[in-house]
Amino acid sequence: MDFNKTEEQELLLSSLRELVNRHLPDDYMRKCDEEHREHSEFYKILVDNGFGLLGLPEKYGGTEVDTTTLILVAEELAALDAPTMCDKMLQADDILEFGSEEQKKIILDLIKQGKQAFSIGISEPQAGSDNNAIATTATRRNGKVYINGHKTFCTNADRSPYMLCLTRDLESNKPPAQSISMWLLPMDRPGVRLEPLHKLGMGYTSTFEVYLDDVAIEEKDLIGKENMGWLNLMKNLETERILTAAQCLGAAQCCFNDAVKYANQRVQFEKTIGSFQLIQEKLTYMKIKLENMRNMVYKCAWEKDNGQSIKLSSSLCKLYCAQSAFEVADDAVQIFGGIGYTLDCRVSRLWRDLRVYRIFGGTDQIQIHVAGREILRQAAKAM
Amino acid sequence: MNIIVCYKIVPEEQDIRVNPDRTLDFARAEWKLSLYDLNAVEAGMQIAEAVGGQVTALSVGDGKLENSKLKKAILSRGPEVLYLVIDEALSGADTYRTAQTLALAAEKIGFDLILCGEGSSDLYARQTGIQLGEILQIPVINNISKITPQNGLLLVERDLDDETEVLEVSLPAVVSVSAGINSTRIPGMKDILNAGKKPATEWRAGDVGLPVYESKVSPLHTLAPEQTDRKRIILDGDSEENIQALFENIRQAIKQ
Ligand SMILES: Cc1cc2nc3c(=O)[nH]c(=O)nc-3n(C[C@H](O)[C@H](O)[C@H](O)COP(=O)(O)OP(=O)(O)OC[C@H]3O[C@@H](n4cnc5c(N)ncnc54)[C@H](O)[C@@H]3O)c2cc1C
Numbered sequence: 316m317d318f319n320k321t322e323e324q325e326l327l328l329s330s331l332r333e334l335v336n337r338h339l340p341d342d343y344m345r346k347c348d349e350e351h352r353e354h355s356e357f358y359k360i361l362v363d364n365g366f367g368l369l370g371l372p373e374k375y376g377g378t379e380v381d382t383t384t385l386i387l388v389a390e391e392l393a394a395l396d397a398p399t400m401c402d403k404m405l406q407a408d409d410i411l412e413f414g415s416e417e418q419k420k421i422i423l424d425l426i427k428q429g430k431q432a433f434s435i436g437i438s439e440p441q442a443g444s445d446n447n448a449i450a451t452t453a454t455r456r457n458g459k460v461y462i463n464g465h466k467t468f469c470t471n472a473d474r475s476p477y478m479l480c481l482t483r484d485l486e487s488n489k490p491p492a493q494s495i496s497m498w499l500l501p502m503d504r505p506g507v508r509l510e511p512l513h514k515l516g517m518g519y520t521s522t523f524e525v526y527l528d529d530v531a532i533e534e535k536d537l538i539g540k541e542n543m544g545w546l547n548l549m550k551n552l553e554t555e556r557i558l559t560a561a562q563c564l565g566a567a568q569c570c571f572n573d574a575v576k577y578a579n580q581r582v583q584f585e586k587t588i589g590s591f592q593l594i595q596e597k598l599t600y601m602k603i604k605l606e607n608m609r610n611m612v613y614k615c616a617w618e619k620d621n622g623q624s625i626k627l628s629s630s631l632c633k634l635y636c637a638q639s640a641f642e643v644a645d646d647a648v649q650i651f652g653g654i655g656y657t658l659d660c661r662v663s664r665l666w667r668d669l670r671v672y673r674i675f676g677g678t679d680q681i682q683i684h685v686a687g688r689e690i691l692r693q694a695a696k697a698m
Numbered sequence: 699m700n701i702i703v704c705y706k707i708v709p710e711e712q713d714i715r716v717n718p719d720r721t722l723d724f725a726r727a728e729w730k731l732s733l734y735d736l737n738a739v740e741a742g743m744q745i746a747e748a749v750g751g752q753v754t755a756l757s758v759g760d761g762k763l764e765n766s767k768l769k770k771a772i773l774s775r776g777p778e779v780l781y782l783v784i785d786e787a788l789s790g791a792d793t794y795r796t797a798q799t800l801a802l803a804a805e806k807i808g809f810d811l812i813l814c815g816e817g818s819s820d821l822y823a824r825q826t827g828i829q830l831g832e833i834l835q836i837p838v839i840n841n842i843s844k845i846t847p848q849n850g851l852l853l854v855e856r857d858l859d860d861e862t863e864v865l866e867v868s869l870p871a872v873v874s875v876s877a878g879i880n881s882t883r884i885p886g887m888k889d890i891l892n893a894g895k896k897p898a899t900e901w902r903a904g905d906v907g908l909p910v911y912e913s914k915v916s917p918l919h920t921l922a923p924e925q926t927d928r929k930r931i932i933l934d935g936d937s938e939e940n941i942q943a944l945f946e947n948i949r950q951a952i953k954q
């Protein structure tokens with residue numbers, strides 16, 4: 316068993332630390348959260364320094380790296396309380412795999428400038444965890460394709476020139492795997508209307524209800540094969556779970572680091588609060604959770620890199636990390652006391668942000684739904 | 699232009715422990731590239747990118763230079779080629795010994811320009827560059843904050859107290875750059891992956907013809923400064939009296 320990072324990975328992480336030290340102002344993350352601004356300046360810096368296209372194929376100017384390296388980058392950036400782009404890269408990878416040459420060019424040009432290329436239009440009011448229930452339609456008329464439907468929780472819909480929009484052919488009576496299509500929908504078309512949702516955390520992202528009323532797009536806006544849209548989404552689904560878990564791990568590490576420092580400084584009853592065993596107990600269990608998360612994330616990435624199935628392990632990993640990271644953040648808030656509840660203290664922001672990981676990317680319950688069935692299936696097969 | 703950039707590896711300051719007897723413990727220290735040398739590398743890269751040519755990295759020292767991560771680290775910053783002179787006889791070499799070895803290696807490699815950092819980030823003697831120029835008997839100049847290659851010469855700037863000196867330097871030459879000359883590039887993943895593929899040559903002292911020599915100077919000991927107790931004087935507020943008191947306190951402390 317080898318827990319060493321490669322020299323290349325170590326150098327990469329030290330480059331990232333250098334980049335963050337040099338280019339990320341102390342109050343940047345707090346301000347973006349407060350002012351509801353995206354991290355575009357920092358994305359640009361990541362791109363300009365050769366971190367922008369990490370994980371994308373060489374032929375598109377990317378740097379191919381294994382899953383382990385990708386999650387190390389995501390973890391490190393999150394631990395430094397810096398924005399990561401890794402999730403965007405995976406979504407872009409879907410298009411590079413399935414999109415047309417024109418679509419690839421459009422998306423790559425935007426990403427290379429560090430810009431938001433597209434939002435993800437899967438969820439609908441009646442289709443949350445049950446995303447097979449989507450009812451947005453694509454209808455052909457006069458040589459055009461008309462999109463009708465209502466998307467919800469569409470992250471950054473106002474800042475993205477395109478939406479990856481999923482539609483369903485309801486009339487075919489075919490199962491979702493054979494009746495869902497994916498479109499690259501230009502957001503500047505008539506018939507697109509946005510209404511903002513106001514969130515508890517993740518202030519740096521914007522979130523919208525998107526009403527699509529007879530939005531005319533072209534045949535060429537289809538991504539991949541018609542009715543096979545699920546396939547596009549599946550390509551990176553499991554890797555996205557590990558990546559989400561890695562981001563949770565990093566953010567929890569950041570909370571932990573702050574909390575330990577504070578426990579050594581804050582004096583009450585003429586002692587540092589760290590000298591109280593109740594605080595030490597918290598720190599000890601926080602540390603155990605961090606170790607467990609890290610081991611799960613790294614192992615899962617290792618499995619992926621070694622061609623093993625991560626269907627079960629990626630669900631377990633995402634579930635455990637989303638829950639544990641939030642628990643670590645919650646304990647960090649407790650260690651900070653009143654200050655921990657103020658907006659000046661970053662653990663309060665990370666606590667708010669981390670809560671959502673138990674909801675998106677598949678809720679806790681959905682991970683259990685996936686994992687539970689897979690555990691039983693594997694056992695039945697072995698009998 | 700063929701440019702050689704000299705660099706040193708130094709222990710990570712944060713990992714150096716001070717023992718109770720004030721001696722220093724390097725056992726847990728990782729080795730890293732000396733900070734100011736990175737500015738020399740960057741200066742070299744910018745010249746090569748402006749007028750063409752090749753940047754070669756060169757370091758001399760003991761076996762610690764063999765560390766393959768450190769080799770990738772320097773090459774990921776841009777240089778195309780790496781030369782190392784590695785010999786236990788060069789362990790803890792003084793500036794003269796270092797300059798002498800660098801000079802022999804540089805002559806063997808061939809160059810138009812040698813760039814050095816402001817000083818090493820551990821000992822910071824700021825002698826190596828100057829001695830190197832003297833040994834090679836070519837123009838040498840230090841503390842340079844700007845370099846512009848022009849018609850086979852270099853136009854260099856040096857910041858003095860009240861003015862900036864602009865000088866023309868003929869080549870070949872040795873130039874030591876100031877830490878403020880540039881902001882160094884941060885290696886991206888591609889640079890790091892490519893670094894492992896670049897050629898690195900390792901010579902022994904004998905390969906460059908380094909004469910056996912006995913240093914005239916040998917360090918007796920290196921000790922951390924004695925810790926003084928904190929005075930625990932707290933002045934609250936920025937009133938005129940407080941500022942005056944702060945000033946008085948500092949003055950007293952310096953006088954002692
Ligand atoms: C900040 C934020 C950003 C988002 N961004 C996007 C985006 O960009 N694009 C996009 O398409 N979507 C996005 N989403 C939507 C997200 O994917 C959904 O919120 C998520 O899938 C859950 O769906 P839901 O909210 O409708 O909850 P529901 O599915 O209604 O779930 C409600 C509760 O019921 C539980 N539940 C549901 N089904 C089961 C079951 N079978 N067994 C047991 N329990 C169950 C859930 O776990 C949950 O606790 C975002 C959501 C948030 C909060």
